[in-house]
Amino acid sequence: MTDIVLPWARTGARHAARAPWRQEDETTRYLCAAAHLDQEFADQAIRETLVEPLRAAPPMPGVNVGAVLREAVAARTRRRIRDAILLVCLLGVLYTGGYLFMLWLLYAIAWSYLSPRHAAGQRSTLLREWSGVVKLQVVRRIRRWALILFLVLAVLVAANQFAPREVTGSRRAPDPTDIGLLPWVFVLIALLVVLVDEFLLAALLSRSFRPGPGFQAAPTEGAWRGERLVRNLGFPRLRRALGRFEEIEQDTDVLVYRDYHPFVGSGVPFQPWSIALPLDPAGPSKPAEFTLTELYDHISTELAKLGGSASLTPERRLGGLTPRHQVVVAAETLLDHLHDERAGWVLPDVDRPPVRTLPAEIVAELRERPLEWMRYYRCFQVETWDRNLVVSTYLHLAADDKMLYLEWTPCVLRPVAEHYRVADRRPATPWAPIRHAFGSLLSLPVTAPRRIQALFRTLRPIPQPHGMLVPDKYGAAASLRELTADEDVANYFQRKDLERYLQLLEARAFRAIGEFLTARGISVVEFQARANQVINNHIDNTGGRLNFVGGNMDSSVQAGSVSGGISQDGK
Structure with missing residues (x-):
């Protein structure tokens, strides 16, 4: 029998010998705990990734995808074993008493x-x-x-x-309130099951997923006896499917999405805007020609200069600004254009998932000549607050010798929800799991419908009729990190840092574009007027603060056209 050490016991030398702790493990640690705390999250994570082997994998900054999915599978397996035993005990009580x-x-x-x-x-x-x-x-x-x-x-x-x-002869009539011993045996077994389950969960939260050097994304040695067994439940059966996510590339430059929002993995759009302006000469001479690649690279170079000051950006967070090529295509339109050889760039084989990266020459082709159904974006991403708050900005440019079009879409990946961080403040006491166990035992009859549903619910892939291709099997709609995102930032400083980074990136981008156009003899008078209009629309009249819709960062922004050729859109 596996020996389980209680979570409040001393860690000992085994804990001290574990791998060194890294800040980039924080988000992974929270999501691993979320898989054991939230049954719906675990099922959604498996349904969105493992169940569909053809589905594209979106970028997931700060997340070890393979580790989180391993915990989701283990948590689902543990719950099904627990619920199966509890339902048998409940039926035993119903039959015998x-x-x-x-x-x-x-x-x-x-x-x-x-x-x-x-x-x-x-x-x-x-x-x-x-x-x-x-x-x-x-x-x-x-x-x-x-x-x-x-x-x-x-x-x-x-x-x-x-x-x-009533008495018949010398014997008393049968009393329905007389309860034999056997029903109580089933109750005792059910109590032991919920106690073991609560103590296992307490050990996971108090030992395996606590902050510090004790956390291991893939447990090679246990902090407590039985940890490897509990965290690897169901793994052998899904080893092959999990292997696809063990070494997922976080800087993937191809994103195949479904539904409306194209920038899956980056959170919710926040105050996007677009500008179309004429390229009028600044003087009598003809403006110099330029390529979109030159303008993209100039903006990237200027934005990279923001990270030099520790005062302007706390802990020089913008020094970690990572420009990334991003080719975006909707799964539905991708399948509609399978007759086009360019669709083969992303989906060369319908029996395999879309590719994650494209050759540099294809990316350059899409950058200069985008398609209606496949677009190029330059993504600028900064990870802050231990990679728990991520700000991404997607820039798209289009131009000819007369006009320039700019599309700027900031996205905010909010912190992991507060109720998933319980491991950081869970008291190391045996009374909490005991109390929870008795509560679970007492409410077992009313939880039976939910347990039956969870026990017999099979996570099946989306059916695909013979000879047809279903877009939802290929496109991603949410990342694991987005499934656990909170409704708002965690505190005042996170909100102010978010405003700081968005304003700095936007202001620096405007300045870089203005300098680029001026150097090529193009008038920037109209561009400066429209840039000021965008900035003014983002400043609150009362406090100079970015205006959050409805008091928090909602996934939709108020749509409407702004005079002067600027539009702010979102859905």
Whole structure:
């Protein structure tokens, strides 16, 4: 039997000998913990990646994709084993002790109904467990009637308990309230199962996923006995599928997406804008010709100069600004253009996932001559706050000898949600898992529908009829990091840093474009006027602060045209 060391025990020499801790492991650590804390996240992660072997892999800054998926598979396997045993125990109680099961169900309903909310806005236990099975309105009606039924049955049970017993001869009539030993054996087994599960979760959060040198993305040696077994559950069966993500390239330059938002993996768009302006000569002479590659490279060079000051950018975060080529194509239009040989650049084989990188000559071709259904962007990305907050800006240029078109799309990848960081502040005490175990045991009858659904839910790939290609099997819609993103930044300084980086990148880009056009004899009067208009639209009139929609960074921005040839769009 595997020896499990309790999470509050001393770590010992084994812990000290582990690999050195790195800041870039922080986001991976949070997502590994999220897989064990949130069943829906684990299932979504598997469904979005492992289930679809043809799906493109979006960029995931700061995330060890293979490690997170390994934990998602292990967490799903652990939950299914636990739920299978608990459901067998519940059926055993129902079969051998119907009266005990009825009392258990009544107490579970009362517990679920009367249990306090754990956080602001969080539903009670009963609603939380049943909301995935039936609609919320139906659950509320069930809750009201369940309370009434509980009161009625409680009165009947009490009356039956104290009613005089009928006697036949020398033997007493059968009493339905007499409960044998066997039902209690099933209850005891269920209690042991939930206790073991809670202690395993406590060990994972308190030992495996704690900040510091103890965290290992792939456990080669355990911080506690049994860690490798628990974190590798289900791995042999999916070893081949997981291998595709073990060495995923974070600087991939091909992104095949589905749905509306093209910049998957970068978070939500925030105040995008576009400008179309004439290239009028600044003097009597004809302006010098230029290529889009020259303008892209000039902007990249100027933005790279922002990282030299520790005062302008805290800890010189903009010194880590990474320009990246990004070719973006929608999965639906990619399949619609399979007859075009250029579609073969991205999808050379429909039985394999899209390529991750393209040769430099193809990227240069798309940069100078973009297609309607395949575009080139230059991405500028800065990772800050231990890679937990990521700001990405996508720049697209188009020009001829008369006009220049600029498209600027900032995206914000918000921090990991607060409830996934419980490992950082979870108290190292045995009472928390014991308390949670008894709560799970008491509410087991009302959680049975959810457990049955999870146990028999199979994560299957999207069906693809013979002779047809389904775009959703190829395009990505969300990265693992986006699935765990919070609704807003974590604190005031993160918000101000976000505003700082966006304003610095935008202002420096405007200056670089103006200098580039001036050096080639092109008038920048109209460009400066429209640049000022964009900047003014992003400044709040009361405090000089970037205007967040609805009090937080929403995935949609207010759409509308701005006079002077500037448009701010988003969906």
